[in-house]
Amino acid sequence: MKEDYNCTSCGITLVGLKNTVFPCPECGESTIGRCEKCRDQSEQYECPECGFRGP
Numbered sequence: 001m002k003e004d005y006n007c008t009s010c011g012i013t014l015v016g017l018k019n020t021v022f023p024c025p026e027c028g029e030s031t032i033g034r035c036e037k038c039r040d041q042s043e044q045y046e047c048p049e050c051g052f053r054g055p
Helices: 036-040
Strands: 020-023 031-034
16 A cells, blocks of 8 residues: 655655655654655755754
């Protein structure tokens, strides 16, 4: 069963090949989703578990 993910920066549902989903680089507890647009524009995201911020 496929899980639906949202972009952590802008909130849109991730659909398409140029999106990515990965565990938080700091805590590994939360899943970070990034859409193509936010990745290309290096938009900030924040882990909801530990508060880690990344581009």
